[in-house]
Amino acid sequence: MSRLTQAVVLLLFGGAILRASLTDLYLRYVKEGLRPFLIAAGVLLIAAALATLWYSLREGETPDDHHEHDAPASGAPGDDDGHGQGHHEPRVGWLLILPVLGLLLVAPPALGSFAAGQAGSVSAAPASDSDYPPLPPGDPAPVGLLDYASRALFDDGKSLTGRNLRLTGFITPASDGSPMLARIVLTCCAADGRPIKVGMTGKVPLEVPADAWVEVTGVYSPHRAKDPVNDVDVAYVEVTSWQEVPEPKQPYS
Incomplete structure (x- = not known):
């Protein structure tokens, strides 16, 4: 996962937490007194995401740059999978988006x-x-x-x-x-x-x-x-x- 993609995931996480904590949605998950800590966590995540995004854009990184940086040198073992294509990192990291989408799109009922x-x-x-x-x-x-x-x-x-x-x-x-x-x-x-x-x-x-x-x-x-x-x-x-x-x-x- 590239640094640019990580920034997007962090931004979504921070935005989801901030949205929940600025509404009554957070009451479905935690006690009322924890609201200030959730707001602080959301702000910090968004700040980290923006800093990472700015750093990535300053270096001109694109979402596929990490494949080029992480690919082994030509001729090295594992350079090719036998079909003329280099190995890529697993995309399981994108599953981190699922809880974010759940928090943004679904309001779960309280325990009953x-x-x-x-x-x-x-x-x-x-x-x-x-x-x-x-x-x-x-x-x-x-x-x-x-x-x-x-x-x-x-x-x-x-x-x-x-x-x-x-x-x-x-x-x-x-x-x-x-x-x-x-x-x-x-x-x-x-x-x-x-x-x-x-x-x-x-x-x-x-x-x-x-x-x-x-x-x-x-x-x-x-x-x-x-x-x-x-x-x-x-x-x-x-x-x-x-x-x-x-x-x-x-x-x-």
Whole structure:
């Protein structure tokens, strides 16, 4: 691959990363806080591509120059393949364009019920302090699934009792087919995403298809179960009402 071609590939990579990071597309791949690093990486790649392009054009290099530079001297072993043609470098390097085209042309869906069904629920952790902080104001109080599971499992619902709660997630089927509320939790990027699952009792949205996003209003339920994938405790919420909602801009927790 010539230096000129390398510059084009770098330019496409940098442009794709910059385009994704300047829109909400990057939220399908990484956590929101990594946006500045993606922008910096895209700018650096574009700068490297432009520098390489300028250097190549200054020397008058063409895309086929590398074949002439790398070809063995006339008469040397391997000079000819028996058909009067010299050897060329493999063009497998052009496959680097494929992920770039995928990033530019295809907006992949966020991880959903399939990923949640293949992985065990995240093990909720207790609060670092002995007591959980008060819930946010409002009725119902908005609570994240991971925060709800932690309070329900390790605080026995003491900080949840007496409050109406609002939880948002996508529907994923449990092993018995009943719907659960789930959200993918990221440590860094989608590659390390793990689901947090919360079971539902009461007015369960039975007719909602998998991957549909719902907002449920409910109260703390003492019911618990085990995730059969990894034997982790799963908290439950008693649903009093629910409604389908659009997928949020930031689908991950």
